[in-house]
Amino acid sequence: MVVGDLAHERDLIIIGGGPGGYHAAIRAAQLGKSVTLIEKGELGGVCLNKGCIPSKVLTHGAAKYASLKEMDQLGIEIDSIMFNLDKLQAYKHKTINQLRDGVLTLCKANKIEIIKGSAFFLSDDRIGVENGDQYDIYRFNHAIIATGSSPKPPEGIQIDHERFLNSWSITNLEIVPEKLFVYGHDYVALEIAMAYNAIGSEVVLINEQDDFMFDSSINRELMRILKKKQIGVLKNNFILEAYTTDEQVTIVIKNKTGTEELTGSHLFISGSPVPNTDHLGLNRIGVETTKSGFIVVNHECRTSKNHIFAIGDVTEGPSLALKAIKQGKTAAEAITDIKAEADLRFLPVIAHTSPPIAYVGLTEEEAIEQGHSVETAQFPLSGNGYAAILGKKDGLIKVVFDKDNHLLLGVHIIGYGAVELISSGVFSLEMGARDEDLLFPLYPHPSLNEGFLEAVEAIKNQAIHLPPNLRKKINV
Structure with missing residues (x-):
C-alpha cells in the first residue's frame, strides 16, 4: 500500500456517484463549488447499473411484447411473435452504457473531479480513499454521504444470483424462468412478477402482509388484474x-x-434495503444514526455534524432515486448558503407494472387515521374514451378530499398513463388545491387526463360517464 504523506485539500467531497451523488455534484458545481466525487463502482450507482434502469428495461420490453398480442384488433396482423431475452440483455447493456457515459460527460463539463475508490472518514474533516494499493487522504470543508443501500434477504436464505435472486440480479437472467416465486409486497416485487408473467413465466407472488402497499381501492383493482393475468397470490405467507x-x-x-412445500425454478426476493454505512467510520466522527443504521438528517440534509450531509438511501424514508435527487440538490444549495429544504411529504411513488400504478399523498385509510372527515371518489378507466381507443381500460383514478375544507389529500391511480398523470396530483397537493381548483381548468380531449377530471367531478356528483350510484363515497 502506498500511503500519501500529506492530505490533499478539497472544498466539497461527495461519497457515492449514484443519482443523489451526481445530482448534488452538478448542482454544487453550478453554484460555483469545487467538487470531488468519489465512487468505488460505476458512475450512476445501483439505480443506473443494477436497479432502476435494468428493471425498467425489463418492464418496458415485457410491456411491448404483451402489446403485440393485441395488435390484431387494430388490423395489424403478425404471424408469429417470440421474446428473445439475449437481445433484451444487449439492449439493457447498451442503454446503461449510454446513460453512464452521459453522466460522465456532464460531470466533466461541470469540472467535477472524479476519484475511483472506497472512502471512509478518518476525522470530521478528513477522508481516506483506498483503490487497490493506492491510498490517499483528503481534507475537506464539506462532505455529502450518498453511499446508498443494499438489499437484505430474509434470515436463512442465501442469494446465489442464479436461482435465488435479488433486485440486483433478477434482470441478469439469461433464460425465462419456468416458474418464478416472487417474495415481497412492494412495487419492485409487482414489477418483476408482471414482467416475467408477460414474457412467459408462471408466477406466484408470496406476500407476508395481508395486502399490498397501496390504497384499498387500488389493492382491490390490482388483485382483479393479477387474477386476470393468472398470477398466483399468496397473502399472509x-x-x-x-x-x-x-x-x-x-x-x-x-x-x-x-x-x-412448493417447488419452482427460481425465487426472487424483494429484500429490505440496508444502508451502506458500515465502512464509513461514522462512529469515529460522531455522526448520529438510528438503530437500523440510517443517518439522521434535518430538513437541509445536515447530519449531527453541521458540515457533513447525507442523502438518499442512507437516510430514513422510501428507497427512491427521486428522494436522493431532491436531497442531493437540497444539500448542495444549503452548502452554498441558499435557503433549501427537502420536503418529502408529497413524494410520488410509482410502479412500472402492467398497468402502471402511481400515488401521492394520503390513502383513504391514512386520511381517516389522521382525523380528516374524508370524501372520496373514483373513476374507472373503462369509462374513458381515449382508454377505450388504446385498448387500456383496466384501472381507475381515485381522489381523496377533506370533506370539511374540500382540500385534496391524495391521488391514487392504477392504469395506463398513471406515471405521467400523477404529476397533476403532485402539483395540486403542493399548491393546496381544493376541488373547485381542479374542476375549473380545461382538460384535453380525448385524453386520459379526463379521467382525473371525472374522478374529481364525481365528488360533486357531476361525472358524466359514471352512473349515479358510483359517483362518490363519503366517510364521516
Whole structure:
C-alpha cells in the first residue's frame, strides 16, 4: 500500500456517484463549488447499473411484447411473435452504457473531479480513499454521504444470483424462468412478477402482509388484474426455508393453517434495503444514526455534524432515486448558503407494472387515521374514451378530499398513463388545491387526463360517464 504523506485539500467531497451523488455534484458545481466525487463502482450507482434502469428495461420490453398480442384488433396482423431475452440483455447493456457515459460527460463539463475508490472518514474533516494499493487522504470543508443501500434477504436464505435472486440480479437472467416465486409486497416485487408473467413465466407472488402497499381501492383493482393475468397470490405467507435440488427451487411457506412445500425454478426476493454505512467510520466522527443504521438528517440534509450531509438511501424514508435527487440538490444549495429544504411529504411513488400504478399523498385509510372527515371518489378507466381507443381500460383514478375544507389529500391511480398523470396530483397537493381548483381548468380531449377530471367531478356528483350510484363515497 502506498500511503500519501500529506492530505490533499478539497472544498466539497461527495461519497457515492449514484443519482443523489451526481445530482448534488452538478448542482454544487453550478453554484460555483469545487467538487470531488468519489465512487468505488460505476458512475450512476445501483439505480443506473443494477436497479432502476435494468428493471425498467425489463418492464418496458415485457410491456411491448404483451402489446403485440393485441395488435390484431387494430388490423395489424403478425404471424408469429417470440421474446428473445439475449437481445433484451444487449439492449439493457447498451442503454446503461449510454446513460453512464452521459453522466460522465456532464460531470466533466461541470469540472467535477472524479476519484475511483472506497472512502471512509478518518476525522470530521478528513477522508481516506483506498483503490487497490493506492491510498490517499483528503481534507475537506464539506462532505455529502450518498453511499446508498443494499438489499437484505430474509434470515436463512442465501442469494446465489442464479436461482435465488435479488433486485440486483433478477434482470441478469439469461433464460425465462419456468416458474418464478416472487417474495415481497412492494412495487419492485409487482414489477418483476408482471414482467416475467408477460414474457412467459408462471408466477406466484408470496406476500407476508395481508395486502399490498397501496390504497384499498387500488389493492382491490390490482388483485382483479393479477387474477386476470393468472398470477398466483399468496397473502399472509412467510418463507421458512428455501433450497435448491435438481435445478429446482423448493420453498417452505408458513401461514395460518400451517406449512406447505412448493417447488419452482427460481425465487426472487424483494429484500429490505440496508444502508451502506458500515465502512464509513461514522462512529469515529460522531455522526448520529438510528438503530437500523440510517443517518439522521434535518430538513437541509445536515447530519449531527453541521458540515457533513447525507442523502438518499442512507437516510430514513422510501428507497427512491427521486428522494436522493431532491436531497442531493437540497444539500448542495444549503452548502452554498441558499435557503433549501427537502420536503418529502408529497413524494410520488410509482410502479412500472402492467398497468402502471402511481400515488401521492394520503390513502383513504391514512386520511381517516389522521382525523380528516374524508370524501372520496373514483373513476374507472373503462369509462374513458381515449382508454377505450388504446385498448387500456383496466384501472381507475381515485381522489381523496377533506370533506370539511374540500382540500385534496391524495391521488391514487392504477392504469395506463398513471406515471405521467400523477404529476397533476403532485402539483395540486403542493399548491393546496381544493376541488373547485381542479374542476375549473380545461382538460384535453380525448385524453386520459379526463379521467382525473371525472374522478374529481364525481365528488360533486357531476361525472358524466359514471352512473349515479358510483359517483362518490363519503366517510364521516
